[in-house]
Amino acid sequence: MAGIGIGIIGCGKATQTLHLPSLQQLSGRLRIVAVCDASTTVAREVAARWGADRWTTDPAALLASADIDAVLICNPNRFHAATATAALAGGKHVLVEKPAAMSLADLDELIAAEQRANRIVQVGYMRRFAHGYEIARARLAEIGTIRLVRVYDLIDAGLQLIADTTDLIRDSTADPASLNLMQDEAVMIRQAIGETTTEISNAYQLLLRLGCHDLSALRGLLGRPRKVLHAVTRCDGAYLGATFDYGDFVCRFDLGLNIVRTSRIGIELVGAVGTLSLNYQLPYVRHLPARLVITLTDAVGDEVRAVHESRGKDQFVGEWQEFADAIARGRAQVNTLRDAREDLETAAEIVEALKQMATR
Ligand SMILES: NC(=O)c1ccc[n+]([C@@H]2O[C@H](COP(=O)([O-])OP(=O)(O)OC[C@H]3O[C@@H](n4cnc5c(N)ncnc54)[C@H](O)[C@@H]3O)[C@@H](O)[C@H]2O)c1
Secondary structure, eight states, X not given: OOSXXXXXXXXXXXXXXXXXXXXXXXXXXXXXXXXXXSSHHHHHHHHHHHTOSEEESOHHHHHTOTTOOXXXXXXXXXXXXXXXXXXXHTTOEEEEOSOSOSSHHHHHHHHHHHHHHTOOEEEXXXXXXXXXXXXXXXXXXXXXXXXXXXXXEEEXXXXXXXXXXXXXXXXXXXXXXXXXHHHHTHHHHHHHHOSOOHHHHHHHHHIIIIIHHHHHHHHHHHOOOSEEEEEEEEGGGTEXXXXXXXXXXXXXXXXXXXXXXXXEEEEEEEETTEEEEEXXXXXXXXXXXXXXXXXXXXXXXXXEEEEEOOOSSOHHHHHHHHHHHHHXXXXXXXXXXXXXXXXXXXXXXXXXXXXXXXXX
């Protein structure tokens, strides 16, 4: 059969609203073969709605299928590293939702598994594939020497948006406690960052769930911060602020989950001769553009402004295209596990700064 055979493990909100429509759009190249979910209802109904040949509740059964070349891992975060390792052992290429792992130790085991398997692993940092982001990268030098950077990502979880726009297949009989990520991940978080306050461990969770997108996007534009100068958390860990040192300039970094009613997601760069401002929207409504505004000031003070709002390519479609390209070329170029490691290292530095603040 033509196309790369895809298996999906975890069929909740992200799979149904973001990945399955993207795969359907790219059906000439990527073929949905089988889906797996812990819930029988979800697995069976998702398979029926999206035309998968098979469904299962057992990830191992899916990974044993010879007609599956690659898997999407989109189950809760605490399962990512173990499921990805099992997929690699089964000879599959892997697109793993962020975060690739909950700790540096787990990520290093996954990196070792990737090397043994000689397969592609790509991490789901889809913001890198937004058209506005690609233009921002290409035109960054035009704003001159960078003086200040601000990254902010204050979101609501998007549940109302999803309810308003999608007929999601859910399992109403599932035990709500098993869906409580904050509670279930607590043990792994303790292993990752040690005994600390609830507020700091919530802030680390915020970095894993949300902040890794921002760290990745920032790193893609400017490289990794040299060090974390300062970090602070509020709202029981639902807000996190940090300042990064980039040598000649600093970057303000702010995250928040469910502390504002309307999501605000952006990267702003102020250069000596211009500014670049990129704003994302929650991804659940597809094809909404990231809005990029570039303002350049000439020698007499006149400003020229360019606004880019391309609706052409959804960022998740771009992510899947890059994954298919990486499989074809035999090498992952962006959003590799080593990229993810840099983000986890920065997250660990932020946690250290939070701990220091807490003892002052
Ligand atoms: N890239 C993005 O912008 C983005 C957006 C949302 C979520 N995500 C990521 O996607 C992943 C899933 O998030 P979600 O919002 O869809 O969560 P969700 O709770 O809606 O869905 C998770 C699904 O996985 C199933 N599941 C639980 N344990 C499982 C297991 N061991 N094996 C197989 N299935 C299992 C659940 O029954 C559920 O259907 C998370 O890692 C999250 O970080 C990414």
